Amino acid sequence: MSEVGVIGRVTSVQSTTLRVALDVGAKGFTKVGPDGLHTVGVVNSYITVPAGAHRVVAIVTGVRIGPTTDHGERRTLRSQDDQSGYELEAAVVGRFEGESFKSGLTGYPPLHAPVRSATRSEVKSIFLPKDVPSLRLGSSAIASEQDVFLDANLLLGHHCAVVGSTGSGKSCTVTALIDGLLDHSIPNGHIVIFDVNGEYAQSFAPGTGRGKASRTLVLGPKPGQDDGLFIPHWFMNNEEHLALLRASEGVQAPVLQRSIADARAAEGSTQQDVTRLQIIQSGISIIGQVFGDAKNSEEPTYLQLRSMRELIADQVRQGGLCKVQWQNLQVLLEHAITNSAVRNVKWSLLSAIQKDVLSQAFASMRAEISDAFGVLGMGSAQAAPDFDAPVYYSLQQLCDFFLPNRIQLEQASDNKIAGYVATLQMRLSRLLADGRYDFITRVEKHTDPLGSYLKALMGADPTSGDVGSDWPAAPLYRDQAADQGTGPSVTILDLSLVASDVLENVTALLGRILFDLAVRSDPRAEHPVLLVLEEAHRFIPSRTETSGSGSRSTAVFERIAKEGRKFGLSLLIASQRPSELSETVVAQCGTVVAHRLTHEADQNLLRHATALSSRALLDQLPSLAQQHALVTGVSTGVPVAVRIRDVTDPPKSDDPDFISIWRDAEKLKSLPKHIDRLVADWQGE
Known part of the structure; x- marks a missing residue:
């Protein structure tokens, strides 16, 4: 072929799927282009194809090799490579209008259209949103030198789900997303984290980079007024x-x-x-x-x-x-x-x-x-x-x-x-x-309870600077406020010790209060909030029937998922079992970051909840390495395989080192005192 950079021709166009026959010169899976050597035919790489006035962009989802038959040529002795044909299968994900990348299609390429590998500048244009605030999630799994960015407003405005099996890196991805937001100067930012495993307090400790870059308030983990983890029962509505x-x-x-x-x-x-x-x-x-x-x-x-x-x-x-x-x-x-x-x-x-x-x-x-x-x-x-x-x-x-x-x-x-x-x-x-329920049923009456509570959630001073304030957790707030940074507010509700049979009631009440605050705000979305829900399947379970378990909590977060965007309340949900989540909530997530998932039901839910062009990519989910993920949705120009950025002071979710701990004889000696201390706290002594 005489055309520069062409690696093959379109042989089939079907809906959003293209088949490409690679030319013989590309059989080594490399090709020399105008800007250097290109890798050809690698899953998750990108190709471009002319389609009228635009160029279609597709992501490679499959590669195959097979024998070819040349009826018009004289039979000669040829190598196996010479007798083989190379074919790519790719999912169409967008288009270039000039030099600007746009999601969606306006036309399809014709058969025999020339196919090129996306150049480095084209890949950069895909991954770096122009003229909009963006956050860096990580680097491309195919081109490690290319950073992957997400459109911050689209990420927050359309909700986001981070899913993956335990140990695949979900908590670090959530932290990486928050780090990407903290990279911006957002003093009026508000992030509320429902932490059911007690993982995030250490990540936002005063001495950490995040602690210095945010105004962090940790409520809990022990339910009660002294630790700030209390919810007055009179906040509850009729339902x-x-x-x-x-x-x-x-x-x-x-x-x-x-x-x-x-x-x-x-x-x-x-x-x-x-x-x-x-x-x-x-x-x-x-x-x-x-x-x-x-x-x-x-x-x-x-x-x-x-x-x-x-x-x-x-x-x-x-x-x-x-x-x-x-x-x-x-x-x-x-x-x-x-x-x-x-x-x-x-x-x-x-x-x-x-x-x-x-x-x-x-x-x-x-x-x-x-x-x-x-x-x-x-x-x-x-x-x-x-x-x-x-x-x-x-x-x-x-x-x-x-x-x-x-x-x-x-x-x-x-x-x-x-x-x-x-x-x-x-x-x-x-x-x-x-x-166990005293933190709900026996909260003392105090001045402006609703106002002070909402101020704490939103990072404002619940005591209003009054040294004599009767807000139940005033000493806790003053201690933490002394070490707070100057960035956005991050309020962590450590729910790890909340009784499981009341967890759904607690999270539903907190979610509903934040939603009511957003709805009543005038002007609308004056103070947007990002609500981070760790282990979301525990309090947003799928509802098979209206009277099923968790229906109240699920109803609250389904409403937030459907209506929260216009009022400035965004969800960032993390779960290791997406199939146990409310399908309504998952479907409303405009961005999905999917780590390794081995269960077929989890994979099927994502296939139904993501765009058609992304479904073929989800076949990779069972084999993804730790810290790697597939990202699809409105905040990224194209579906992309990402190596999530490294995070310092990660959440406390690492796997225990069993053998190393078991080898420590000193720990064995301290076991009785450890149990005594635990039992005393457990029994409320």
């Missing part, structure tokens, strides 16, 4: 309460919802109103039962009326939200006592007229009591405060007072309510009795 307490939809859910609304609405003085209104209700019911006493009804009625009079008079003197209703009750009761003329006489029966007077008065009093509950926000017919409002209430008081009170109120319409809700009450009591 999260129901999920935590597993309230059934029939009766338990409505009763629990209204009980929590009662608790949110109630204050210290309000609780006394509620208690005394219940006492008046109880007194009226007792007198109604006495009506049927055939031996002695007047004396107990007299005693009940007099005690009710004293209680109402005392409440009228104290005032309160429903003072008017108490005054009306006082007038009605005085009228009943005067007109009924009930005496303190033992073994005397109430007359029919006395019963009639009292019955009419009690009917009016019940109406006033109902109005009083309405004023307090606890009436059955009145609208309660926002069920989802993150307003403080005591979970202990919910268990001891507001839930039983709501049950009593609802008993008027169905006397079986108490039986239906009994199991819910038991679950609530067990939750309060279990110390």
